[in-house]
Amino acid sequence: MTFEQAHQRVEEEIAKINLMAQPELLYQPIAYSLGSGGKRIRPSLCLMACDALGGDVNKAVFPALALEIFHNFTLLHDDIMDKDEIRRNRPTVHKKWNENVAILSGDAMQILAYQYLAKTPVEYLKPVLDVFNDTALKVCEGQQYDVDFETQDRVDVDAYITMIEYKTAVLIEASLKIGAIVAGADYETVDLFGKFGKNLGLAFQLRDDWLDTFGDEETFGKDIGSDIVNNKKTYLLISALQLAAGDLKKELNNSLFVAEDSNEDKIMKVKSIFKQLSIDELTQRQAERYYEASVAALGQLQIPDKEVFLTLAEGLLKRSK
Amino acid sequence: MTFEQAHQRVEEEIAKINLMAQPELLYQPIAYSLGSGGKRIRPSLCLMACDALGGDVNKAVFPALALEIFHNFTLLHDDIMDKDEIRRNRPTVHKKWNENVAILSGDAMQILAYQYLAKTPVEYLKPVLDVFNDTALKVCEGQQYDVDFETQDRVDVDAYITMIEYKTAVLIEASLKIGAIVAGADYETVDLFGKFGKNLGLAFQLRDDWLDTFGDEETFGKDIGSDIVNNKKTYLLISALQLAAGDLKKELNNSLFVAEDSNEDKIMKVKSIFKQLSIDELTQRQAERYYEASVAALGQLQIPDKEVFLTLAEGLLKRSK
Secondary structure, three states: OOHHHHHHHHHHHHHHOOOOOOOHHHHHHHHHHHOOOOOOHHHHHHHHHHHHOOOOHHHHHHHHHHHHHHHHHHHHHHHHHHOOOEEOOEEOHHHHOOHHHHHHHHHHHHHHHHHHHOOOOHHHHHHHHHHHHHHHHHHHHHHHHHHHHHOOOOOOHHHHHHHHHHHHHHHHHHHHHHHHHHOOOOHHHHHHHHHHHHHHHHHHHHHHHHHHHHOOHHHHOOOOOHHHHOOOOOHHHHHHHHHOOHHHHHHHHHHHHHOOOOHHHHHHHHHHHHHHOOHHHHHHHHHHHHHHHHHHHHHHOOOOOOHHHHHHHHHHHHOOO | OOHHHHHHHHHHHHHHOOOOOOOHHHHHHHHHHHOOOOOOHHHHHHHHHHHHOOOOHHHHHHHHHHHHHHHHHHHHHHHHHHOOOEEOOEEOHHHHOOHHHHHHHHHHHHHHHHHHHOOOOHHHHHHHHHHHHHHHHHHHHHHHHHHHHHOOOOOOHHHHHHHHHHHHHHHHHHHHHHHHHHOOOOHHHHHHHHHHHHHHHHHHHHHHHHHHHHOOHHHHOOOOOHHHHOOOOOHHHHHHHHHOOHHHHHHHHHHHHHOOOOHHHHHHHHHHHHHHOOHHHHHHHHHHHHHHHHHHHHHHOOOOOOHHHHHHHHHHHHOOO
8 A cells, every 4th residue: 555545545534524513613623624634644654554564454544543633633732832823824723713712622633533543443442542642642742842942041952852753753653553553463563663653753853844944945835944033943953053163153142042133134144054064964864864764674574565665755755845 | 439438549549640750841730730639529430330330449440530630631721711710729720830831731631531541441441432532522512612602692591501511411420431331330220320420410510500609608619709790601690591571681681781880799789680580499499400310310220329329419419619
């Protein structure tokens, strides 16, 4: 099963979710959030892992939906906390409705995710639920670390990697593990799929950091440089703060905390410092390292068709949007 | 097992929950919320139902904790939405920390509830999860109806009863049902325990409405009349708006929407209108009707010791705080 085939199945299943329920202000935002597209990476990977192991994909559909619903719930609540007004080219839920609606419909989405999870074939329900719960809690921890970083003077690279592991990678890891579990896989296979997913998730997030600064405005679909404008502690900035010395360090600190440049000037200056410190290559190399670790885990898996996963992983690492 | 015994066991089990985890801003608010007391009605009822059926109470402990954690999560998020600053005589989480902390630690609490739920003995996991999920979603629906009512000109009594059924009664219903399920009860027994719980929950909420207006300030522990001050559409006000006619209707509408009385004067005037319309007795009679329905369900149950439930139900109906 290719990513495209899995993706199509996921879209079909999402379209079947009936959210024409009362009260409207609870369910319409859920429909809006789930209907706003996105890459559907997590549920697709869940189906692909199940299929690759010869499992019945139908058994993976409901937990896959749970993963996608949960992911969208986290975006919905994160958008409130980050005061983001646009997501996937549309107003965020708290902007289109209001904060209370966003809080409560997000809460209901989380429960909806568990309703789909409860439809996992009963012989796999307990292990799937355990993986899902531990993962979901880590996602919250990752979000809190991310928030904590905003007010911390120094964040080291290891702490940053833990944060993106929790906030992003573990849910991708869980998606593959759950797909493998419902295919009846043994512990080692589940674990290898997990490793593939976690490292892929880390590579994916580093690529995301890289794109925000070095991506192409037109293909990226978002403003380039918003992380720089907001002094967001990404892998790029954290590395730069560690590596910069002497005049370059002064220059960087000046751009971040003193100068009142226009956004455009600030982006240009910080980007130039990043280039002088080779942050561009450093970030790409680090992303490639995780990519290679994910490919190594894939290599150890006893499955006939690894190509579908390789194609996807490569696509995610080289994506320009 | 009496309520007091169940309550003590619940407190012991809550004390065992380890929340000394990182990041602190995620886990401290959860510890604060769970440690702030409260009646522990839901988990205690869960243990009592299990015990009354001869079940092993140890099997009910984890789902009971899940019910209590979920209940406290709803309070935490409701307090943000309602902008309430005090809960159980302490600052609410969003007041003590901030809104973002309250949103995210609430989200984590919901997951924590599911972690405890997942520790339900595996043979009962699926039915317990199904009851819990359906209930949790209804609690969200109830909260949304409650919010909707604030901006609706007319709310009828039936809609109000549905709202409190969802917002309050179904979780009490679920607590008893889950206790019965893990005792291995048959469908009819589970259903009867549910009926006992739902009607008890409705009586409990009507008593709550009544206390806010006709309670005794000192024993109630909260300001009397805050519902009146806020024009809150409780059973009392909704009934009064339906029953008032002529001058009394004008007087009521004037107090609610026109007069700029002091809080004290407003409470006095509206309370006097309530008395003239016998809203006091009407509400108490309605609460008693639900109480009687709950006792009737209890009467049909095949359990040796009904006294412990009767004592509790009576206590809740006649409580003054």
